[in-house]
Amino acid sequence: MRSPYGFDIIESCKSCKLRNDRMFCNLPDAAIERMESIKATAAYPKGALLCLEGQPARGIFILCHGHAKISTSSPDGKTIILRIAGPGEVLGLSAILSGKPHDFTVETMEPTQANFIGRADFLKFLTEHPSIGTKVANQLTHNCHCAYEEIRSLGLSRSVPEKMARLLLQWSQNSAVARKSKEGKLQLKVTLTQEEIAQMIGSSRETVSRVLSEFKKERILQIKGSDWIILNKSSLERQAQAVC
Amino acid sequence: MNEAMRTSNDLLSALTDQGLRMRKLELAPGSILYQHGAQPKGLFFITSGNVRTFLPAHGRNIEIETIGAGQFLGLPAVISGKTAEMSAVAEDAVKAVFISKDEINAALRRDPGLYLVVSSFLSDAVTSAYKHVRKIRSNRAAFCDLKSSIINGGSS
Numbered sequence: 001m002r003s004p005y006g007f008d009i010i011e012s013c014k015s016c017k018l019r020n021d022r023m024f025c026n027l028p029d030a031a032i033e034r035m036e037s038i039k040a041t042a043a044y045p046k047g048a049l050l051c052l053e054g055q056p057a058r059g060i061f062i063l064c065h066g067h068a069k070i071s072t073s074s075p076d077g078k079t080i081i082l083r084i085a086g087p088g089e090v091l092g093l094s095a096i097l098s099g100k101p102h103d104f105t106v107e108t109m110e111p112t113q114a115n116f117i118g119r120a121d122f123l124k125f126l127t128e129h130p131s132i133g134t135k136v137a138n139q140l141t142h143n144c145h146c147a148y149e150e151i152r153s154l155g156l157s158r159s160v161p162e163k164m165a166r167l168l169l170q171w172s173q174n175s176a177v178a179r180k181s182k183e184g185k186l187q188l189k190v191t192l193t194q195e196e197i198a199q200m201i202g203s204s205r206e207t208v209s210r211v212l213s214e215f216k217k218e219r220i221l222q223i224k225g226s227d228w229i230i231l232n233k234s235s236l237e238r239q240a241q242a243v244c
Numbered sequence: 245m246n247e248a249m250r251t252s253n254d255l256l257s258a259l260t261d262q263g264l265r266m267r268k269l270e271l272a273p274g275s276i277l278y279q280h281g282a283q284p285k286g287l288f289f290i291t292s293g294n295v296r297t298f299l300p301a302h303g304r305n306i307e308i309e310t311i312g313a314g315q316f317l318g319l320p321a322v323i324s325g326k327t328a329e330m331s332a333v334a335e336d337a338v339k340a341v342f343i344s345k346d347e348i349n350a351a352l353r354r355d356p357g358l359y360l361v362v363s364s365f366l367s368d369a370v371t372s373a374y375k376h377v378r379k380i381r382s383n384r385a386a387f388c389d390l391k392s393s394i395i396n397g398g399s400s
Contacts, residue, residue, distance in 0.1 A: 098367040
């Protein structure tokens with residue numbers, strides 16, 4: 001079925017062609033059938049809030065299509081984007097399992113499809129199908145790893161150019177964002193605003209704008225709308241490895 | 245499992261209920277429980293003393309937290325089967341109960357329901373990791389230049 005947001009809704013997990021490629025969705029048939037009976041499928045516009053930091057968790061969301069930004073607030077009230085979640089990821093697991101409120105806010109970055117499963121149904125589902133526990137544990141260790149990577153990257157980056165260079169190199173390794181151009185250059189599809197990039201690297205929009213202009217002037221980066229081309233990767237790597 | 249009621253003893257009980265063998269360890273100050281990049285050996289339940297954890301990056305170490313009696317270490321690496329992300333070093337004389345990774349993995353294979361117990365503790369690890377992201381963004385992270393002799397010279 002075509003959604004009003006211009007993508008095809010994946011109605012059934014059982015017949016989903018992408019099921020085997022996704023972290024959580026590759027479940028045994030019996031579990032998939034049970035999941036079909038407890039999930040609610042919905043399409044969301046860009047900017048929809050799936051989870052809200054500090055709010056009690058009502059259930060989990062499994063991203064089927066689209067990307068969502070996971071953000072939190074620093075003690076001084078600034079928004080921090082922790083990471084970008086993609087299709088196949090389960091959101092809200094920690095809060096459901098720990099019984100604590102959500103640690104973060106999840107906002108869709110584009111028209112998105114997500115399957116929602118209520119807390120009680122999900123916990124029952126886990127006890128009925130214990131083999132799913134490995135998937136849940138894998139998702140949680142993945143989340144842990146992402147947070148440690150964030151700490152590693154942010155904790156040791158002093159300057160904004162260094163942080164920006166690290167982020168660009170990180171994106172260049174992400175197949176959902178990066179591809180090779182006809183000329184063999186690394187091309188990134190960047191849908192984040194400069195404000196959002198600033199929230200990812202802990203800076204201001206103005207500084208991000210200035211650093212990107214410097215990268216363009218130094219022929220490190222070429223920007224045409226949402227298409228960014230890395231012209232000089234080794235220079236970017238040097239920036240990223242600047243001594244703290 | 246309710247977070248308010250959950251302690252490391254719950255995890256230890258869940259594992260020992262499976263008949264897993266525990267080993268008591270006594271570690272001298274400076275001993276390394278596990279090291280970044282190495283295969284995890286198992287879980288350490290601290291019964292006395294303190295252990296500091298560090299996240300190495302580009303030759304430096306970011307201090308993450310101090311783990312004391314009643315807490316445990318090593319779960320994400322044991323469950324993911326990947327190498328340890330952090331290093332853990334005994335700050336003072338430490339007593340701990342150790343359960344090996346192989347024993348834990350065998351128990352998880354025998355009783356996949358144990359994953360549900362383990363996952364609730366992994367959730368706490370995720371919450372704790374995000375707390376450190378917030379802290380570091382506020383420039384309140386403690387940086388520590390551990391001498392390589394400390395990192396390389398201890399024993400577990």
